[in-house]
Amino acid sequence: MLEIRRATQDDAQTAFDIRLLAIRSQCIGAYTAEQMMLWTRGCAEDGYDTLMDKHFYLGCINGEPVATGMLDLANNEIGALFVLPGFTGRGIGKQMVVYLEALARELEVEEVILDATLNAAEFYRRHGYVGSEQAIYHSPSGLQLACIPMRKYLHRSH
Template sequence: MLEIKRATQKDAQVAFDIRRLAIRGQCIGAYTAEQMALWTRGTAEDGYSALMEKPFYLGWVKGRPVVTGMLDLANNEVGALFVLPAFTGRGYGKAMLDHLERMARELAIEEVVLDATLNAASFYRACGYVGEAQAMYHSPSGLALACGPMVKRLAAI
């Protein structure tokens, strides 16, 4: 059973580590080894920890954090959805996405957006997101990565 809790500053490195492992384990083939190395270098203190100030969540299974997710209220954007590689395919990513969308609905947000990694676009399409265009995501560290901007209209609760 997945238990979703709001992350705190003390969770920043754990969230960063989930992100690093997810990217290195699930983005093979979608991005080069060099891109993945640059994308995952550093530590949470290099800027990732600032995300903990947003509605950022960790999903726990038997006391172990296995999935992250965030709702950026300034942009109505879903982000930072990462699942530890050993826990993929069990519905934890979908459960976190459902949690973030439910939160958005409760805040009367009618539409959410995201930039899907190339390997995750089919997952988001299966969850009702639309968007076929490809764009470039520019990370705060200056790395440019191909992504797929997507949008989903949320039904009122």
């Protein structure tokens, strides 16, 4: 069973590693090997660790982190949704999205946005996100990657 908990600064490198492994295994074919290596270079202290101060969460199985996800309230954006290779296809990504959407509703966010990687757009469509126009994501490190900006209106739960 997946347990979702708030990440701390001590989790920064673990979260960075989950991201690195997920990108390098799940983005094959959507991006070049060179793009994936540039995207995942460095370490948590290169700026990824600052994300831990946002609503950043770890999905854990038996206490071991296997997934990450974040709600960036400054932009009403869901991001950093990564699942370790070996744990994909078990509904972990879906559980993280549902958790982040529930959190957004609690915080009175009416609509969330995200930049889906080319390989993840269909996953988000299955969960009610809309968007099909390809755009360019500009990473903080300066890397430019094709993405699909998507959005979802969050209906109020009564």
